[in-house]
Amino acid sequence: MLPDLHTHSTASDGTLSPSELVARAAAAGVGVLALTDHDCVAGLAEAEAAAAGQGLRLVPGVELSAVWGGRTIHMVGLGIDYREPVLTEALDEVARFRVWRAGEIARKLAKAGFENTLEGAREYAKGQSIGRTHFARHLIKRGAAKDVREVFKRFMVAGKPGHVPSQWGSVERGLELIHGAGGQAVIAHPARYGFTRTKLKRLIDEFREHGGVGLEVLSGSHTRDDAFTMARHARENQLKASAGSDYHGPGEGMQELGRLAPLPPGCTPIWADWPEYALGVGPTCAPVARGCGAATIFSRDRGE
Numbered sequence: 312m313l314p315d316l317h318t319h320s321t322a323s324d325g326t327l328s329p330s331e332l333v334a335r336a337a338a339a340g341v342g343v344l345a346l347t348d349h350d351c352v353a354g355l356a357e358a359e360a361a362a363a364g365q366g367l368r369l370v371p372g373v374e375l376s377a378v379w380g381g382r383t384i385h386m387v388g389l390g391i392d393y394r395e396p397v398l399t400e401a402l403d404e405v406a407r408f409r410v411w412r413a414g415e416i417a418r419k420l421a422k423a424g425f426e427n428t429l430e431g432a433r434e435y436a437k438g439q440s441i442g443r444t445h446f447a448r449h450l451i452k453r454g455a456a457k458d459v460r461e462v463f464k465r466f467m468v469a470g471k472p473g474h475v476p477s478q479w480g481s482v483e484r485g486l487e488l489i490h491g492a493g494g495q496a497v498i499a500h501p502a503r504y505g506f507t508r509t510k511l512k513r514l515i516d517e518f519r520e521h522g523g524v525g526l527e528v529l530s531g532s533h534t535r536d537d538a539f540t541m542a543r544h545a546r547e548n549q550l551k552a553s554a555g556s557d558y559h560g561p562g563e564g565m566q567e568l569g570r571l572a573p574l575p576p577g578c579t580p581i582w583a584d585w586p587e588y589a590l591g592v593g594p595t596c597a598p599v600a601r602g603c604g605a606a607t608i609f610s611r612d613r614g615e
């Protein structure tokens with residue numbers, strides 16, 4: 312039962328629909344899959360229905376954006392009740408911010424000589440929650456850059472023409488929402504923030520103080536070294552280890568589904584005491600090695 316506890320669908324900036332994602336995960340041998348769209352739970356009902364037909368356990372999740380120390384960080388909420396009203400109202404508010412931000416990004420890009428990017432980005436978002444990745448895909452189609460990574464570097468991060476400062480909630484607020492919906496909270500892709508050891512420790516302390524329990528040790532955007540570093544942070548801070556590909560779709564730069572490396576030794580997997588593992592259906596510790604995480608598309612992105 313390979314776990315993959317961080318993935319995206321067309322409900323946010325993934326390119327597969329929730330059903331397509333579930334089918335592909337099942338075919339790749341993933342037994343426990345969390346769909347964790349950005350600030351959005353709209354894909355979960357479809358994913359649950361699809362999972363029931365595939366014999367795959369779907370863990371309802373969400374990836375919340377938050378501001379910490381003037382920077383955007385991401386927290387994954389696992390096992391949430393995605394109909395919980397405080398959460399859904401908060402996400403509706405974030406969705407309104409995303410719509411406003413998209414207009415601002417387009418206005419700024421127009422000033423830099425790229426007209427009509429809002430219409431272009433909307434085509435990729437297909438009426439769902441809109442984000443910077445949709446602008447990136449549109450700009451690539453227009454020939455403004457060769458890949459998503461280049462778009463972010465040249466247009467979307469702090470100091471670049473299409474950058475709009477984020478107005479996400481605090482870490483404390485995000486944790487309140489996840490816990491209020493009955494979920495467990497995990498710091499997403501911690502190695503990507505480029506924090507010093509001391510700074511990461513400060514984030515972890517605040518996160519734990521408000522009830523956060525997990526650290527993403529394995530991530531599609533972590534190197535094997537990152538995984539070992541994060542395993543040490545998890546151990547030293549009594550955090551459970553999570554594992555997620557951060558899959559966004561075929562050819563979107565992350566490693567494929569079902570290919571997460573094993574957890575480094577000494578980690579307590581966040582799924583160890585979940586009922587689907589207690590049933591004796593699979594390994595309670597490391598997922599089977601199929602390959603190794605490789606930091607692919609993400610630079611250490613200090614501007615995010």
Ligand code: AMP
Pocket residue numbers: 324349376441442443444459460461463464559608609610612615
């Ligand atoms: P948003 O939530 O709309 O601000 O967009 C964040 C998403 O943009 C991330 O989840 C990634 O999918 C993508 N992203 C952020 N930074 C980069 C980067 N440097 N290269 C490629 N994709 C990125």
Ligand code: MN
Pocket residue numbers: 319324349444559
């Ligand atoms: Mn994304």
Ligand code: MN
Pocket residue numbers: 374385499500
């Ligand atoms: Mn993220």
Ligand code: MN
Pocket residue numbers: 317318319374557
């Ligand atoms: Mn993600």
